[in-house]
Structure formats: structure tokens, C-alpha cells
Amino acid sequence: MKRALSRTAASVIAGLTLLAGAGLTTPSYAQGEAPGCRRAGPQPPGTTTPHTLVSGGLTRTYQLHLPEGYTAGRAWPVVLAFHGRGNTGSGTEEFSKLSTLPAIVAYPEGVVGTGDGQRQAWQGAPYAAPGVDDVTFTGDLLDALETGLCVDRRRVYTTGKSNGAGFTALLACRMSDRIAAIAPVAGAFYPGTGENCRPARPVPVIDFHGTADATIPYAGDPDRGLPALRDWLTAWADRDGCRIRTPDRSTAPDITESRWVHCAGGAEVRHVAVAGGGHTWPGADSYSGGGHTTQSIEAHEVMWKFLRRHHLR
Numbered sequence: 001m002k003r004a005l006s007r008t009a010a011s012v013i014a015g016l017t018l019l020a021g022a023g024l025t026t027p028s029y030a031q032g033e034a035p036g037c038r039r040a041g042p043q044p045p046g047t048t049t050p051h052t053l054v055s056g057g058l059t060r061t062y063q064l065h066l067p068e069g070y071t072a073g074r075a076w077p078v079v080l081a082f083h084g085r086g087n088t089g090s091g092t093e094e095f096s097k098l099s100t101l102p103a104i105v106a107y108p109e110g111v112v113g114t115g116d117g118q119r120q121a122w123q124g125a126p127y128a129a130p131g132v133d134d135v136t137f138t139g140d141l142l143d144a145l146e147t148g149l150c151v152d153r154r155r156v157y158t159t160g161k162s163n164g165a166g167f168t169a170l171l172a173c174r175m176s177d178r179i180a181a182i183a184p185v186a187g188a189f190y191p192g193t194g195e196n197c198r199p200a201r202p203v204p205v206i207d208f209h210g211t212a213d214a215t216i217p218y219a220g221d222p223d224r225g226l227p228a229l230r231d232w233l234t235a236w237a238d239r240d241g242c243r244i245r246t247p248d249r250s251t252a253p254d255i256t257e258s259r260w261v262h263c264a265g266g267a268e269v270r271h272v273a274v275a276g277g278g279h280t281w282p283g284a285d286s287y288s289g290g291g292h293t294t295q296s297i298e299a300h301e302v303m304w305k306f307l308r309r310h311h312l313r
Contacts, residue, residue, distance in 0.1 A: 033075040034146035034153055042148055045070035048099060055140040056133050062141060063089040063107040065099040066149075075152035077103040077308070078145060080138065082164030083110065084186075084289070085127065086119030092161060095284040097300045103157075104149055108141060110134070110164075122160075122167035124193035126225075134167065135174050142178060154311040159183040159303060161281055161288065162216060166193040169236075172205070173197035181205065181310040183303040186279050186289065188216045189232050191225045202240040202267035206306040207233060208299055210277025212291055218273075233258070233271050240267040252296035265313075270306060272297070 043049045048065040070076065079101060083092040089107030092098075098105050111129040113121035121127050123134035145151050158168040158179055165184030170192070172182050176199035185208045209229050211218045220228035227235075237245070241264030249257045254276060260269040274282055278291010283298035 034149065034151040036146055036148045037072050037075060037150035039072060039148060041066055041070055041072065041150075048093060051144075053140060053144050055137040058111065058132070058137075060111075060137055060141075061089075061109045063093060063109075064145075065093065065105040065107070067099075067102050067104065069102075070104070070150075072150040075150050077155035077157065078142075078151050079103050079105045079307075080141070080156070080158045081105060081107050082122055082158065082160030082167050083107065083120070084160070084162030084164050085110075085113075085121045085125070085188075086117065087161070087164075088120070092164070095281050095286045095288040096159075096161075097283070097285075097298065098159070101300060101304050103304075104145065104151065106141060106145060108137070122163050124167055124170040125163050125188060125190050126192070128192075135171065138171060138175065139178070152311075153178070154313075155180055155308075156312075157181050157183065157307045157310075159185065160187075161185050162279065163188050166190055169193045169197075172203040173199055176200045176203050177312075179203065180312050181307050183307060184208070185281055185299055186210065186213055186216055187232075189227055194235075197239065199239070202263055202265040204240075204263075204267045204269070204306070204310045205233075205236055206270040206272065206303050208272045208274070208282055208303075210274040210280060210291060210294075212276045213279045214291060215279035215289065229271070229273075233260070233269060237263070237269045240264060240269060242267070242269055252294075254294055255296050266310075268306075268310075272299075272302060 045066050046068040110120035110122050111132045113127045113129045115127035160168050165187035166189050168182040168184045181204040183206045220226050237260035242260035243262040246259045256273045258271040274294045279289035280293040281288035282294050
């Protein structure tokens with residue numbers, strides 16, 4: 001009887017397989033690929049082009065880079081890269097080298113905020129534009145990318161510099177169902193980037209910060225509500241349910257890595273401290289902020305080795 005049931009089950013499975021081959025089952029994009037896998041790309045592979053979309057009644061802009069070899073025949077990971085206060089998507093693309101990764105990369109533009117110089121900024125910072133919902137904008141941007149491109153919705157990552165890095169933390173809090181992992185660089189983690197942070201799942205983090213950062217001090221700045229980096233990392237490791245912090249490891253004369261492992265859901269928290277590093281992007285060949293820029297590592301390469309191991313289940 002058991003053998004007969006096994007043969008019946010095998011026949012059912014075989015039949016479903018044939019139906020799938022005939023295109024009579026759920027489309028493959030339901031397993032991670034986006035609807036854009038059915039369409040030609042909006043621009044040639046290997047290029048960066050400005051685009052716009054309307055979100056929250058505002059016309060928002062972003063630079064979109066398609067990797068070399070992009071086709072709609074496979075689902076590609078996505079990296080969203082958020083500029084620092086007063087910077088631009090184009091400027092971030094230039095110094096970050098993120099467009100060399102085998103991924104679709106979008107560089108969104110913030111809205112002009114308040115304070116000194118009224119520069120572009122992101123939600124969560126005290127100088128962000130009042131009433132602008134950048135979290136909703138990020139969701140709308142992902143919707144647009146998924147509609148027009150062959151995106152792997154399980155492998156969407158965010159990174160950013162300074163204010164943009166702080167915003168990645170807010171996205172991890174609010175959009176953990178769509179963001180697989182984050183990689184903040186010289187992050188400005190103001191209170192608004194983490195208040196009532198209850199991600200729906202543990203979010204993997206790799207963080208970069210210079211110990212001599214004069215803009216966002218490594219030791220924190222209580223007057224501005226900025227935490228010490230170690231405190232922020234420990235809090236995130238606790239949020240991810242990490243049980244073990246491994247011994248710090250030196251990977252270069254000025255680079256020390258810290259790791260929190262055995263976290264819930266396969267998450268991990270990693271920190272890359274740059275001894276003497278300024279408010280800069282490690283490995284940048286052009287200006288990325290004040291202070292020393294290490295050339296011991298390339299941040300885009302280090303983060304990619306981490307990010308590509310994590311995906312939404």
C-alpha cells in the first residue's frame with residue numbers, strides 16, 4: 001500500500017512538473033523574480049541614467065545603473081545607495097564604486113531639508129525635510145524597479161554614507177520584509193533612525209566607521225543624540241538575537257573587524273573600524289568627506305562579500 005501511494009505521489013509531482021513546463025503554473029517571478037523579468041531594460045547595460053517617479057505628491061529623482069551583461073533573462077540583486085547630507089546620487093556613485101558590482105544599483109536623491117545651507121537630506125535626521133516620507137519613497141522606488149527590471153526581490157540591499165547610512169537603519173526597522181541586509185558607512189544614527197524599531201525579521205548588518213571621524217564621532221555625540229558606534233552595534237546585535245561576539249580581528253594595519261554571530265534567522269552583525277579614518281568611504285579615489293581615507297580596503301568589495309550571502313527567505 002505504501003509503495004502504491006508513493007507511485008501515486010510521484011505521478012502527481014511529475015504531472016505538476018509537466019504543467020510547469022507548459023507554463024500552466026505560477027510564474028517564476030513569484031519565487032523572487034519581479035514582473036520586469038518580462039520586459040526589456042529601460043537603458044543599455046553598463047550605463048547610468050537619471051529617472052523620476054512621483055511619490056507622496058513629489059517628483060523624486062534617482063540615478064539608475066544597470067550592470068554590464070544585464071539581461072531580463074535572469075533576476076539581478078539590487079543595491080540602493082543613499083547619499084550623505086548635501087551630496088548627490090551622482091557624487092556617491094563616483095566615490096563609492098558601487099556601480100562596479102554585479103547588481104542593479106539605484107542612487108536616489110533626497111529632498112532639501114532644514115538647517116545650515118538647506119541641503120538634501122533623508123528622513124530620520126533632525127534636519128530632514130518636514131513631512132517628507134522617504135520610507136514610502138523607497139517602497140515606491142522598489143516597486144518601479146521591480147516593474148521595469150528583472151529584479152531578485154529576495155536580494156535587495158541598502159547602503160549609504162553619513163545621513164544616508166543612518167537612513168538605511170530606519171529602512172531596516174521599517175522595511176525588513178523587503179530589505180535583505182544593510183551596509184551603512186560613517187553612519188549618522190540620530191534617534192529618529194531607530195525609534196520604535198521592531199523589524200519583522202532579524203536584519204544582517206555590516207557597518208564601516210573611521211575612529212577619527214570628526215563629523216560623526218566614533219565615540220558618539222550626546223548633544224546631537226548620536227550614540228557611540230559600539231553601543232549602536234550592540235543594540236542591533238541584541239535586536240537580531242545574536243548570542244556570541246567573536247574576538248576582534250585585524251585584517252590590515254588600520255582595519256579591525258568585530259562580529260556578532262549565532263543570531264536569529266541566520267543574521268550577522270559585523271563592524272569594520274578604520275583606525276584614524278575620517279568621515280570617508282574606505283577605498284574612495286575621489287573626495288568622499290573630511291579626514292583620512294584608508295586604501296587598505298575597498299568598502300564596496302568588503303560589503304558585497306557580506307551582502308551577497310544574505311537574502312529574504
